[in-house]
Structures are given as structure tokens and as C-alpha cells.
Amino acid sequence: MAYAICATPNPRITALIVGFAALATRPRDLVDGSSLPKIHGHYVPVRAEIVNLPGLSVHPDADETIAWYVWIRPP
Numbered sequence: 831m832a833y834a835i836c837a838t839p840n841p842r843i844t845a846l847i848v849g850f851a852a853l854a855t856r857p858r859d860l861v862d863g864s865s866l867p868k869i870h871g872h873y874v875p876v877r878a879e880i881v882n883l884p885g886l887s888v889h890p891d892a893d894e895t896i897a898w899y900v901w902i903r904p905p
Contacts, residue, residue: 832869832870834856834860834867834869834874835869835870835872835874837878838860838874838875838876838877838878838880839874839875839876839877839878840877840878841877841878841879842878843878843879844878844879844880844881845860845878845879845880845881846881846883846895846899847860847861847880847881847882847883847884848883848886848887848891848895849883849884849886849887850884851882851884856869860876860880861880861882863880864876883895
């Protein structure tokens with residue numbers, strides 16, 4: 831979640847939560863709309879758009895996830 835400290839305060843970022851986000855985890859906090867989660871001991875404001883993609887798995891589907899993103903990304 832170290833990347834979240836840098837990424838989530840930026841309103842120009844879209845953060846993808848890929849795969850299942852278990853209860854009581856930081857990704858689930860973001861999916862559930864937390865605006866100020868504690869990450870690595872720091873409260874981090876969330877201004878980024880958070881998008882949940884529970885139907886994909888980040889591990890075996892990583893290549894497919896990247897291909898999908900490249901395909902849907904605006905020019």
C-alpha cells in the first residue's frame with residue numbers, strides 16, 4: 831500500500847482495486863469510500879477516483895488486466 835500514500839491524494843489518479851478486497855484491509859477501506867485511511871501510520875487523504883474490479887485477479891490475470899487497461903484508455 832506504499833503506492834497509495836503517493837497516489838490517492840491526487841485527484842487526477844484513478845486507483846484500481848483489482849480482485850477481492852477482504853474486510854478490514856486498506857483496499858476494502860478505499861472501496862468502501864474511506865476518505866482518510868491510515869496507511870503505514872499516516873492518515874492519507876483520498877482524492878483519487880477508486881474503482882473496484884472484483885471480477886479480476888491481479889496475480890494470474892495481470893497480463894489481461896494491463897491489456898484491458900491499454901484497450902480502454904482514452905487516446
